[in-house]
Amino acid sequence: MVKSVSNITPFTLLDYPNKTACILWYAGCNMRCLYCYNPEIVFGKGKFSFPEMISFLESRKGLLDAVVFSGGECLLHKDIVEQIQTVKTMGFLVKVDTNGSKPEVLKTLIEQDLLNYVALDFKSNRESFSTITQSDLFDQFEKSLQLLLNANIPFEVRTTYHSELLAKEELHDMIDYLKYNEYTGTYYIQHFRNNVETIGQLPDSRNRLEHQLPENPNLKIMFR
Numbered sequence: 001m002v003k004s005v006s007n008i009t010p011f012t013l014l015d016y017p018n019k020t021a022c023i024l025w026y027a028g029c030n031m032r033c034l035y036c037y038n039p040e041i042v043f044g045k046g047k048f049s050f051p052e053m054i055s056f057l058e059s060r061k062g063l064l065d066a067v068v069f070s071g072g073e074c075l076l077h078k079d080i081v082e083q084i085q086t087v088k089t090m091g092f093l094v095k096v097d098t099n100g101s102k103p104e105v106l107k108t109l110i111e112q113d114l115l116n117y118v119a120l121d122f123k124s125n126r127e128s129f130s131t132i133t134q135s136d137l138f139d140q141f142e143k144s145l146q147l148l149l150n151a152n153i154p155f156e157v158r159t160t161y162h163s164e165l166l167a168k169e170e171l172h173d174m175i176d177y178l179k180y181n182e183y184t185g186t187y188y189i190q191h192f193r194n195n196v197e198t199i200g201q202l203p204d205s206r207n208r209l210e211h212q213l214p215e216n217p218n219l220k221i222m223f224r
Contacts, residue, residue, distance in 0.1 A: 002079075004027060005048040022057075027045055030076060030099075030135060032133065032134035034199055068095045073102070075102040096115060096118050102140070121158060122157050122178075125170055163205045164205065178219060188223075
């Protein structure tokens with residue numbers, strides 16, 4: 001039996017806005033982001049089968065509002081649409097964390113009304129994308145962003161900032177890009193946490209940006 005989930009976080013108040021949730025961490029990813037905190041998930045194998053996940057979720061009915069599908073990249077898995085559909089029919093809200101590399105899967109989930117919330121990773125501008133992610137998937141990210149902009153689903157855009165990987169000028173470009181595409185949600189900038197194992201061998205990130213980015217009245221920026 002296929003074991004696609006690497007780990008389960010049984011309870012969180014941080015990953016789905018204003019809801020109690022658990023997180024299913026799917027193994028494997030099609031990017032190799034240098035700052036990635038989860039090399040054991042990206043490179044490792046799953047430990048839990050889908051029936052095991054369902055058994056766990058059955059025990060959480062009435063205790064949790066939502067299930068977060070994360071990774072790695074959860075949308076890579078061939079049965080993910082059916083798995084999300086099953087969880088949705090159990091009465092849970094569904095949130096997906098994605099790097100945006102599988103717009104065709106995202107489109108199916110939107111068309112089948114299976115998503116309640118999406119967190120989309122905005123890794124970098126086009127120029128730095130291949131260096132940071134070790135992939136050539138920026139066009140797919142753009143397609144996913146456009147799908148979400150045109151769907152009636154709450155979603156957030158988020159970027160992990162490491163001072164050695166993204167210059168402040170590049171972040172300005174990314175902010176302008178979101179404004180140009182008429183994104184009106186919150187843009188979350190997540191400061192890299194030093195002293196953790198990552199895919200790339202990185203020096204410490206040194207700059208914090210709270211007071212270094214321009215005011216943008218049409219885009220709310222929050223730091224994590």
